[in-house]
Amino acid sequence: MNAVTDQQKQAFREEVSAWLRANKPADPGFLLPQSFMEVGSEQQLDFLREWQYKVWSAGYLGMAWPEAYGGRGMDPVFQAIADQEMRRQAVPICFNVIGLGWAGPLINDIGSEADKARYLKGILTGEDIWCQGFSEPDHGSDLGNAQTRAVRDGDDYVINGTKIWTTMGNFAKYMILLARTNPQAERKYDGLSFFLSPMDVPGIDARPIRKLTGEYGFTETFFTDARIPADCLMGQEGEGWKIAMKTLQYERGAEAGAAGGLAFVRIVIDDMIDQLRDVRRDDAPVLDDPVVRDQLVQLVMEEKAITLGDRRANIGALSNDYPFSLQLSNKLRFTENTRRMRQFAINLQGADGALYVGDEEARQGGFWQRAYLNSFSATIGGGTSQVQANIIAEHILGLPK
Amino acid sequence: MSVIGSTTLVFSEEQAMILDVAREFCRDQSDITAVRAQLESPDGFDPGVWQQMVALGWAGIALPERVGGAGLGMAAVVPVLESMGRALLGGPLMSTALAGQLVLRAAGEEQDELLSAIAAGQPATIAWLDNHDWGSAGIQCELDANGVLQGRKQQVMDAAGAEWFLVVAQQAGEPVLAVLPASAVAADARRDCILIDQTRRAQTIDFTGIAVASTAVLKGPQVAAALRDVRLLGALLVAAESGGSAASCLDTTVDYLKTRKQFGKLIGSYQALKHPCVDILVAVDSTRSFVYHAASLLDDGPLSRDAEIGCRMAKAQATETLKYAGDRAIQFHGGMGFTYECDAQLYVRRAQWAQQQFGDAQHQRKQLAHLLLDA
Ligand SMILES: Cc1cc2nc3c(=O)[nH]c(=O)nc-3n(C[C@H](O)[C@H](O)[C@H](O)COP(=O)(O)OP(=O)(O)OC[C@H]3O[C@@H](n4cnc5c(N)ncnc54)[C@H](O)[C@@H]3O)c2cc1C
Secondary structure (H helix, E strand, O other): OOOOOHHHHHHHHHHHHHHHHHHOOOOOOOOOOOEHHHOOOHHHHHHHHHHHHHHHHOOOOOOOOOHHHOOOOOOHHHHHHHHHHHHHOOOOOOOOHHHHHHHHHHHHHHOOHHHHHHHHHHHHHOOOOEEEEOOEOOEOOOHHHOOOEEEEEOOEEEEEEEEEEEEOOOOOOEEEEEEEOOOOOOOHHHHEEEEEEEOOOOOEEEEEEOEOOOOOOEEEEEEEEEEEEHHHEEOOOOOHHHHHHHHHHHHOOOOOOOOOOOOEOOOOHHHHHHHOOOOEEOOEEHHHOHHHHHHHHHHHHHHHHHHHHHHHHOOHHHOOOOOOHHHHHHHHHHHHHHHHHHHHHHHOOHHHHHEOOOOOOOHHHHHHHHHHHHHHHHHHOOOOHHHHHHHHHHHOOOOOO | OOOOOOOOOOOOHHHHHHHHHHHHHHHHHOOHHHHHHHHOOOOOOOHHHHHHHHHOOHHHOOOOHHHOOOOOOHHHHHHHHHHHHHHOOOOOHHHHHHHHHHHHHHHHHHHHHHHHHHHOOOOEEEEOEOOOOOOOOOOOOEEOOOOEEEOEEEEEEOOOOOOEEEEEEEEOOEEEEEEEEHHHOOHHHEEEOOEOOOOOOEEEEEOOOOEOOHHHEEOOHHHHHHHHHHHHHHHHHHHHHHHHHHHHHHHHHHHHHHHOEEOOEEHHHOHHHHHHHHHHHHHHHHHHHHHHHHHHOOOOOOOOHHHHHHHHHHHHHHHHHHHHHHHHHHHHOHHHHOEOOOOHHHHHHHHHHHHHOOOOHHHHHHHHHHHHHOO
16 A cells, blocks of 8 residues: 555545534434443434444445445545544544444454455444443453353354343344353363354343443343354354454554544543633632642643553554553553543532533533543443553563462 | 641530431431432432431421420531431431521521421521532622512522522622522422432522512621531531441442452452552541541531631541542442442432532632631
């Protein structure tokens, strides 16, 4: 591929920016999810599906994926520009994130031709919603111990067990499923296998769980003698852990390959500062309060350091003292900063901080309160902050287990 | 004099008895099923439970005996609120106790009839906030020359069931209190707030156009002093309640850490969880010390400088503690913490409400800095 010139980049940025301006949907008049983990109603789903389809049709999703499978085969820099513009214009999310961001890249990378032909395009169009069946009631952080069973029976695998916290489990057509094919394996990890499983076979029951916000978005997913075709197995039996770890690298943003689009409503510190411009504290603007200013600047620095860290991670000579440290800590830094920032945003609203979504006088409709509660989806989901810190301590600093 | 100042901490026999009774009462009447049953109910509390609290004498516990109270002062309300906080028990006790103090301190014996009504269990509340700024020294709501109110009040605590409103207003620049029976406030002047803490209820009320009889207006220099003191007492009661909530939040987390296993071990064995729990414990302990220290410095007279310092420190400590305890409760419950079913959310939501009331921690510390450093 020829190097993309600055001129081409600029021209593309203008193109996508103009398209977004012209096509950004109007406020639908109902609460939209702040991330893909909060799609709780059919109404939200229909809206987001339509939007994703529109973005894909316009050519701004899966730009770096192969043309044969619904992508455009372009340099990833174009998708990066499109994503930046989507963020800048605060358009809705491309909700099919488990497909776009994790399952899709995985299939692109290690899937068979048949897998690619079968799955990739539906991920991009939003027609085929994907979910992830890793966590179980008794095995979350200790994912390697997952006990859901997959038993080969003729041309099928028979699945029994329970998955939980399955984002979009009730809407999904497919699941990336981690299940145990060999309970006798010496190492617990070696008994696991990875499946691209259909969700519409008999014996799979996804029951919605209510979230702390009172909204919905994930399920407890029961498998009772559910038969899935044997060719759903990805790789070989026993390779499940390795493949799941690869998936988690995508999920934690430590590896490239995602189709693009926004997974979250991006909330930056500028948004927080903007909403505080008319807030008063002790009879003066809150932004003039030295105590507040000190803490805000600290948060600005944290957020800026995250962005700079992402930049520096691409400069080998400046990031080889602790190889892969920035990539590995990306999720931890970002999600913890997000949680703190959102809580502080509530704190600074004065009495309005006590109002919630639905109150006509809540600031920005209770956006920050809901956002703070939702922020735990990212400090828990995809591996908790505590477990992330363990991984970094062990893999980057070489501290003992 | 050292900036540490007073370190008085006393706990009377009466307080000890009240604490015992209140703990047991709240445990019996407000288990978590009962709490959850009220989350989406219109009133937010069980009137039967409130009646029992009245029967126990708690509505008038701080009020003088001459109006039918127990004459034990605000120090006696503190253990009750702490116990309610522990059990997440809602209801109009805090608002009623504060309203009683405001009348007592602003009116002397002129309003003994009202005080008797409050002591007998008629809920009362203060309509305080003109806007979102708890730290504002000004009053926007006006009682005009014809004795008619002009202004709107935000988040009037427990307003729906209140029989009495004390509206904080100004007349020609001087603070006054308008006493209104609930019947004076029409339904269409009230709007139910949607609060992040679902165990509470409040209304935004437009008092504009309501005429107040001159006998129902409390004025004079003692009104400003009473408002200042009751604001501090409010901070203390929220601190007491938050301290109780933080303690039971910690219990909830610790229970989970003792039962949940990952990697073949109880998660409570991981220091990443253990140490923050100890940090919370230390903060809960500090909260309790500040709360009962402040309570030790109260009587029916104007609050002393030491009492002010105590109330502010209690508030600053308590709500930061509850915020942290709730935040960690969600995180340490993992996926379970992200559900509505898990009690962690109840505490986190309460923390967001509590931090605001009567000024948040930054506000209190700023005032404390003046008091302690600018002598
Ligand atoms: C909004 C949301 C969406 C999710 N979506 C999905 C999904 O689509 N698919 C899916 O498979 N899963 C999903 N998850 C599940 C998520 O991956 C798990 O919740 C997470 O891995 C934690 O597992 P757990 O819930 O069992 O918590 P636990 O593992 O029980 O953790 C409880 C607490 O113990 C701590 N802990 C555990 N082990 C250690 C240790 N060794 N050292 C220190 N601390 C430790 C954790 O940090 C946590 O604070 C989702 C979760 C959330 C909140």
